[in-house]
Amino acid sequence: MSKEKLNIAIVGSSGYAGGELMRILLNHSMAVVTAITSEKSAGKPITSIFPHLAGLTSLVCEPLEPDAIAKKSDFVFLALPHVTAQEAAFRFRKLGKKVVDLSADYRLSDPALYETWYEHAHQYPELLKDAVYGLPELHREKIKKASLIANPGCYPTGAILGLAPLMQEGRVDLGSIIIDSKSGVSGAGRSPSLAHHYPEVNEGLMAYKIGTHRHTPEIEQEFSALAGKQITISFTPHLVPMNRGILTTIYAKLSFQADTAQIHALFQAYYNNAPFVRLLPIGQFPNVRNVRGSNFCDIGVYVDPRTGRVVVVTAIDNLVKGASGQAIQNMNLMMGFNEAEGLRFAGIFP
Amino acid sequence: MSKEKLNIAIVGSSGYAGGELMRILLNHSMAVVTAITSEKSAGKPITSIFPHLAGLTSLVCEPLEPDAIAKKSDFVFLALPHVTAQEAAFRFRKLGKKVVDLSADYRLSDPALYETWYEHAHQYPELLKDAVYGLPELHREKIKKASLIANPGCYPTGAILGLAPLMQEGRVDLGSIIIDSKSGVSGAGRSPSLAHHYPEVNEGLMAYKIGTHRHTPEIEQEFSALAGKQITISFTPHLVPMNRGILTTIYAKLSFQADTAQIHALFQAYYNNAPFVRLLPIGQFPNVRNVRGSNFCDIGVYVDPRTGRVVVVTAIDNLVKGASGQAIQNMNLMMGFNEAEGLRFAGIFP
């Protein structure tokens, strides 16, 4: 335990999001990880699960016992599978801890919607009301006051940031939105499966869960709130043979006459104070390679005069801005730290 | 020269399309390659450029001299850069040879449109009138009678096959079509450039030429012909870190009430006699890995009841069905061979 730094627990540390929380927090000046949990690796050093961390930490996994964990930490990141995070969040909140939940359990404010898409009833609808959707570029002030953050999904982060500046009546035809996303394989998690076995993925490319992916209602919830009316989108995720990164290509009909420069100016104004959004110059489009390992979301915009559509492309690292980096960004805001603390590093290229 | 088989010349044999023509024609029972050209490799055996062909051919590259080439061959594949193919096609046609041109030079029937998109005037507008767009699934009968085929572009092949069955008034909102394509890197050709340097591409993903790619008018030409009216589409190509394959995701608003089964049935009827279209069962979607190295186009369809959109996904190997395989399919039709001759092989998986 540190007296000078915020003591952090990572609950569910053996997955890729847990590994990234560890990696990034190693260099955070205001926080330090003091407890990590993993049921299947309890008793093992984290470096046996993540050898890339060898020499940098001596933390050992322990089982998820909230009381014990709470004694070692003031702030909890939950990197558990959905459904199981419900109770963990409840327990740690009851123990007075601030919580950032990286699962989907507290993202949909309507418990009925949660049940429809996740096929489980939500056991803590009261707590759900307290949860704030942790996309800092949209909800910075609410996040600062929150004690339970629902950290956004990886696809929704790239999608929502890509269209938020235009999500109001009069800017785009709200029924025309199409979101075509392409993700690296780490987004599917660390559990082996035939679908993510190396020779099945490499030199392959596919769409999956067309129109039925669980991130769809999450995107619609945020767009609807921005637009002030219920919105339905087409969302198609794809699996790309690379480790990290989500590229999202978004199409919408403009409701008014505008060229690329005007739309670009709208984005610039919208993200003026967002330290992790990099709006690219007109004529340039993002590449996931430029955000690999970093917390940036790169955005490019184009208005097609032939079709009257705006095309927005966003790139994030699904494990950083799409998960662990954003979780730390939320922690920074909740704790009154500088929003960018511990996150001011470049991605790795090549 | 063979007396029993059709003698083939490949003009421009050092690029990937040339290599694929060689590879596939090695096992064609009715045709044999008797001449190959390459300016920069003239005098060198083709196996010095394509070592994977070692032991299977002893052909030597020669310079492009139409008279000399014409003496050795009855049928010519042009695998030249666009603009330069214009004259080559003209010369070989004048020498009485049947020609399949793999470049873009004879694809757009309107020379003004060609000039707009390719920034060169078309020198042979008369010959352009004779050219048939070589997509067998749409133009089989015309191809059989043609002596100059404009072999379709790789993106247009995947895009057009994906929506042709629905391209008539009353089926989809003709203004709502969005085509989001993802291509492997071989589609960019064999000339080195920073953009396709390995470390720049691997673990990267980007959109490029949004709304401005030259394959756009080609797709629009075919869709417009099918629909009987001028159509404008949104087309976005992406570069994916893999060697081969194009996955195309197509979105359109249905103009009538239909479910997936009905749309699936329309596709089944449309491609009933197409030996290289594999319509996947309902609920399945294509993966480029399953067509790698083969001439198949795999298609999956889905109607999203939430949005009223149809989503079609197609997968091709850009070098086979998207280039050389389709060129041979066209040759088969032009020569009265079985359409599938030399092309009945599975792709390579994994």
Add this chain to the structure above:
Amino acid sequence: MSKEKLNIAIVGSSGYAGGELMRILLNHSMAVVTAITSEKSAGKPITSIFPHLAGLTSLVCEPLEPDAIAKKSDFVFLALPHVTAQEAAFRFRKLGKKVVDLSADYRLSDPALYETWYEHAHQYPELLKDAVYGLPELHREKIKKASLIANPGCYPTGAILGLAPLMQEGRVDLGSIIIDSKSGVSGAGRSPSLAHHYPEVNEGLMAYKIGTHRHTPEIEQEFSALAGKQITISFTPHLVPMNRGILTTIYAKLSFQADTAQIHALFQAYYNNAPFVRLLPIGQFPNVRNVRGSNFCDIGVYVDPRTGRVVVVTAIDNLVKGASGQAIQNMNLMMGFNEAEGLRFAGIFP
């Protein structure tokens, strides 16, 4: 069942080797697959397991019941895990079928050695005596007369072909042999595991089972037989982020004064009649990309005047020359077909 062609059963058809047998045999003029087995996929069409074969076969998996399978086939390929192939080979031999076993079960002629390395006793030591090690370049004549072939392992194929021409007293220091092999991931099979989960493998590279890999005694057995004395080698396999291919780099001290040209000549003489060995010109070295999907083994040799060592590099496709292609090559020899029947195709590049 075909009356004109050899009827083939593939026992264990759901792994990568089974898939390759299917793919290649589709275009074999003298043989046809008439039965396939898979316990876990019994009752399912093979195309549900291998969608790349869709449209080319309608075979359905059945359980492994030797009597039933034997009624449908005259020749059996066993693509089962080691240990389990022991009995299957015995059963099919007893039913009078010729068998090529792709597992390791009949490769080591000494049952004690088998037990040491595979940690199971061999149940059919009598049958083991009948088995011929199916490396055609070394044992062509024996294979022609055999009815049970032990198809070589993938690593041994590349290693043995790389040094066989030098494996006699007086050519190399028999104690100096080092074999450093690098394999694509399909060599590890189709069962998902964390070690072969895409994000764990991609952008990674490691050695494994240093000095302890089970292919070691197989290489030593063949080298010892060639040299006429017991040989011990250093063998290190590595896992490379690619689907297919094994590159093997072999080092040995020359026992006599020789330059590259002389060693090259020895190789040329040795492989003069081998249709699938491509000895590269002096100064060139193989690349697995040039054998991808083909049955070739490419070989390059170099004598280092500084060290007196010969360095040989070989490249094979681990699933073709390293497994299924070689199995078919063996079948061709056993049946009196042309050795190259069905295997005269180029690899796929790029």
Add this chain to the structure above:
Amino acid sequence: MSKEKLNIAIVGSSGYAGGELMRILLNHSMAVVTAITSEKSAGKPITSIFPHLAGLTSLVCEPLEPDAIAKKSDFVFLALPHVTAQEAAFRFRKLGKKVVDLSADYRLSDPALYETWYEHAHQYPELLKDAVYGLPELHREKIKKASLIANPGCYPTGAILGLAPLMQEGRVDLGSIIIDSKSGVSGAGRSPSLAHHYPEVNEGLMAYKIGTHRHTPEIEQEFSALAGKQITISFTPHLVPMNRGILTTIYAKLSFQADTAQIHALFQAYYNNAPFVRLLPIGQFPNVRNVRGSNFCDIGVYVDPRTGRVVVVTAIDNLVKGASGQAIQNMNLMMGFNEAEGLRFAGIFP
């Protein structure tokens, strides 16, 4: 210019090594980059060449004019092609600057050897005498006092660290050393070429420059110095389809009876104070994925009782410990900073 921090110039900033210097130095507490040069990109912001650095630096490239650069900086990293770095080092030394040269120009202490392998005479043999070979694990004390450091090559770094603890008479047979290295493609630099064009590299694997690679004399120089006698090695580099990383597999005959535990203990003692060498536990071997983006060199050792050989495997990131990270480690030592300053970060996995 900063008054509190060391002002750094990066000469040759548009290559991958230059980019990595920029990336890492962004978070160095004692140093700041104040000048960067690139002839072809003079006048352009570095972020136009390296978009992953956008938002983190506003540096603009300038031409290489030593006087102008010297006014802006106290310490110079040369990331120029070999031969051209010769004079640059001379000029900056004359201007009183400390220099770390990442090229090969000052690595070989014998100018005749340089001329033999690099085919250019060395113009500054006097300065060559001042240069210290910048491998901190071997030459830490000399580096502290040096003002010109020859930063080691990427292959030599992995090779030398892998065998240094054993390089003395009596430990290994000095004539038996074989070094088989496998590198990612960024090691070949950022200039496009057919050999490194994406589709030529991906799914490929090859050895190159067998016995003739220019890093050979560099390894031999260091080994010879350690052993106290002239040593000749076999060195084979390979090109692996991945962006970063070098895995080096080293073989040598032990000269004394020892098991893995004893050799492991020797390594442990040797690297006891080396902050960037991670000796893996017995039974574990390194994977380049675990050092990606970091300055670590991971090492695993194994003694093969069957052959009496020791096998050592090392993994580094060729751009970090193999180039820019090591250069900064050298700077830290030269400037009296903590050796690990700015380099205490984990690699990126997955």
